[in-house]
Amino acid sequence: MTDLEGPRAPVVPGHTSRAVRRTVTLGAALMVVIGMLLLYLLTQATNNRELYERNYARLFAINVVVAVLLAAGIAWVGYRLMVRVRQGRFGSRLLVKLATIFALVGVMPGLLIYVVSYQFVSRSIETWFDVKVEGALEAGLSLGRVTLDTLSNDLATKSRAAAAQLSESSDGTAGLVIERLLDQLGASDITVWGGSGNLIASVGQSKFQLSPDKPTTSQFRTARQERSLAWIEGLEDAVPGALSNARIKTLVPISSPTLGLNAETRYMLVSRALPPNLVANALAVDSANREYQERALARTGLKRMYIGTLTLSLFLAVFGAVLLAVVLGNQIARPLLLLTEGVSQVAAGDLTPKLAMQGKDELGGLTRAFASMTQQLADARQAVESSMSQVDAARANLQTILDNLTSGVVVLGADGSIRSSNPGATRILQQPLAAYQGHSLAEVPGLEPFGSAVQQQFGEFLARQVEHGLDHWQQSFELSANQSPMRSPFDRAVTLVARGAELPGDLRLLVFDDISEIVSAQRAQAWGEVARRLAHEIKNPLTPIQLSAERLEMKLNGKLEASEQAILTKSVKTIVDQVDAMKRLVNEFRDYARLPAAELKSLDLNGLVKDVLQLYDVDAAKVPIATDLDARCPPVLGDAEQLRQVIHNLLQNAQDASEAAVAASPGVPRNVLVKTQWQEASGRVRLIVQDQGSGFPESILKRAFEPYVTTKARGTGLGLAVVKKIADEHGSRIDIGNRTVDGVIVGAQVSLSLAIDHSAPV
Structure with a gap:
């Protein structure tokens, strides 16, 4: 049979069962011999009373000895069963139940036969001594005497x-x-x-x-x-x-x-x-x-002999039935107990090899089939565990990949609740999404518009999926910068491109990337191309315009009246000044477009800051410049000229913003702070420039690093764009934002993190 195939299960040792079978066989044979002897003597008692009387004592002694032995065996077995029950050993109650059932099956018929036999013997012996029988015998004797x-x-x-x-x-x-x-x-x-x-x-x-x-x-x-x-x-x-x-x-x-x-x-x-x-x-x-008279005199003893023999026979039968019930019940219960214990172990998760019986009956076959099934389950579990290990390894690899992805990955439920997320999503959205697991994405502080828009996109996608055969949707989102700590987690405007797809189990997959840097780079590249073309298209006609104005002034100088000469001089000066301004603007665009590649060398950032500050009249400046330079800063990798330009641009912007604040609020002291910090955790040096101006408007924060984006009345707005381009050349991260105290903007801050020179001596 197929269900018995597979690895061989451990088999219960057979010497115990063989000894039990021999004991049972010997006891059964002894019971049969004694029973046959009793039956023979009972059948011969009527015809040969002397034989019965002669062997009655021996028979009674044998019966008593056997009954005592059987009673002792039953008492010992009963004691063992009670000990097992009190100890709570597995299967003891089942064994007691089977033994009781078998004992009742053996004892009840024996009691019935005993009662019937007792009545039969009692009444039969009494009928032997009937008055009519005695009269008939007396009449026969009288008849014999008369005849003689x-x-x-x-x-x-x-x-x-x-x-x-x-x-x-x-x-x-x-x-x-x-x-x-x-x-x-x-x-x-x-x-x-x-x-x-x-x-x-x-x-x-x-x-x-x-x-x-x-x-x-x-x-x-x-x-x-x-x-x-x-x-x-x-x-x-x-x-x-x-x-x-x-x-x-x-x-x-x-x-x-x-x-x-x-x-x-x-x-x-x-x-x-x-x-x-x-x-x-x-x-x-x-x-x-004569025999009738003898038995009439001894009929009470005869009745006792017969009843005693029946009683001993009953005791032997009852004791034998009980003992056989216990032994046979144990034989039947052992496979059941093995199966029950095995089922309990399997239910508890224990699939170790199970014991099996050697017998050729159905119960033995059932134990072997169960042991084989358990072995197959163990093999299946091992296979499943192996598969699960592979799945866990694949899941761990997938989790490692997700954890190291720069993209954000979020699994959402049908109701928009967050089921799982990767660190990239937390980094991009700047919120601990794991803390909001089980909540809707729209419930995360600062992400309410984004969560609602994502849920709306999924709804539209699912509605059009069957009709248009779509497998995903893609959409870009603009997340505004922080103006209040309770509104947005972002320090600057963030542009996201998000893609969504449906997962099995009525789940949603949301993948998004922060493309703010890409958009900014694309815009910078576009502005560079515009600057190059402007420098080419605008600079060429500026020189002829300036020369023509100067020649016109030279030709007409002294030939006009004084009032007209003044107008001419003023007009020519205006044309020349505006042409010079245009030339400066074109040169700045040209410099932005032609910014050379950075030559990274080891340099002392603190020393570079001090050199730049020597060019500023710190004492006579309307807005003083303070420094907080970290002496622990190691050398960094950078281009000295480009970093010098970065410091100049940031200081100039900070002074302009602070001066505007001083003009708006006279009497309030303002200053600019230049700081350097050594960040051991990230292994980078940070350059920070802080002002005490009015801060950046939200519209500026979104596009602060784009050319020609500025809050100043004069200027091209290329300062931060050049700074961003230089930071990109250095592989550095630049951050811009407003500083707040109790929700009130107290200034702006621009920071730049630079990589250190690992080859420099510590």
Whole structure:
């Protein structure tokens, strides 16, 4: 069978079961022998009471010994079962239940048979001694006696008549007379005796005897007094079924013909054999009557013997049934207990190899099938665990990939709730999304518009998915910069490009990237191209315009009236000044477009800051410049000229913003702070420039690094654009934002992080 295939399960050792089987077999054989012996004695008790009485004591002793042994075995087994139950050992209650069931099955029929047998024996023995039976036996005995008395009297009467024929015969002729009388009387033997006890004559069997039976003196005297004497001889020694020597004997006196005083009285002894049938019947009736009287006297003991034998038989049967119930119940329960224990272990997750029975029956096969099934489950679990390990490894790899992705990945539920997110999403959105797991993306502070827009995009995508066969959607989002700590988590405007798709299990996948730098770079590149073209297209006509104006002034100088000469001079000066301004603007665009590649070298950032500050009149400036330089800063990799330009641009912007604030609020001290910080965690040096102006408007924060974006009335707005371009050349991150105190803007801050020179000595 297929369900029995597979690895072999451990098998329960067979020596214990073999020993149990041998013990059970021996006990069963002993029970059968004792039972057969009891049955034999019970069947023979009626016909051979002496055999039963002779072996009753031995049988009773054997039964008592066996019953005690069985009772001890049952007590020991019961004690073991109670110990198992109290210890709470597995399967003990099932074993007790099976043993009880088998014991009841064995005991109840035995009790029923015992009750019936008890009633039967009691009533049967009582019926043996019925009054009618006793009367019948007495009548039979009386009938036998009357018959024997009749035969005796008849023989005595005939013998007296025959004796009259011998009275006239002499002793010599007496033999002839009794020969004739032998046939007449139907006797078997006739002897004639003298008064002195001498034998005179004999015929029949006594003729051949050397010493025929001689009557006693008292018999002679009784016969002479009563004229005859009859008795039965040999009946007491007769054996039923054998040849009987019972006979009737009659002794009669023979009258003498002479009347002398000295005449001797003779006697005739006649013997006649009794009929064998009569003797047999008489003996049978007498034997039955004697046995009946004996049993009538001992019927209480007989009843006790029978009932005692039945009781011992019951005890043997009950004890044997209980013992066999326990043993057989254990044999049946062992496979069930193995299965139950195995099922409990499997339910608890234990799939170690299970024990199996060696038997060839269905329960043994079931244990082997269960063990094989458990082994297959263990193999399947191992395969599943191996597969799960591979899945976990793949999941870990996927998680590692997601954790290291620069893109943000968020898994959303159908209701927009956050199910999972990667660190990239937290970094881009600047919110701990893991803390909001289970909440809607629109519930995250500062991301309400973004979450609502994403949910709306998913709704439209799912509505059009079947119709247009779409597998994802893509949309860009503008996330505004921070103006209040409660509104937005962003320090600057962020541009996101988001893509969404449907996942199995009614989930949503949202992937987004921060393309602010890309957009800014694209805009910078576009402005560079514009600057290059402006420098080419605008600079060329500026010189002819300036020369033409100066020539016109030179040709007309001194030829006009004073008022007109003043107008001419003023107009020419205006044209020349505006042309110079245009040239400066074009040169700045040209410089932005032609910014050379950075040559990164090891330099001291603190020293570079100090060199730049020497060019500023710190004491006479309207807005003083303060420094907070970290002495722990290691050398950085940078282009000194380009970084010098960065510092100049940032200081100039900070002073302009602070001066505007001073003009708006006279009397309030303002300053500019230049700081350097060594950040050991990131391994970079940070350059920070802070002002105490009015800060950046939200519209400027979104596009602060784009060319021609400025808040100043004069200027091209290329300062921060150049700074951003130089930072990109250095592989540095530049951050811009407003500084707030209690929700009030107190200035702006621009910071630049630079990589250190790892080759420089520490």
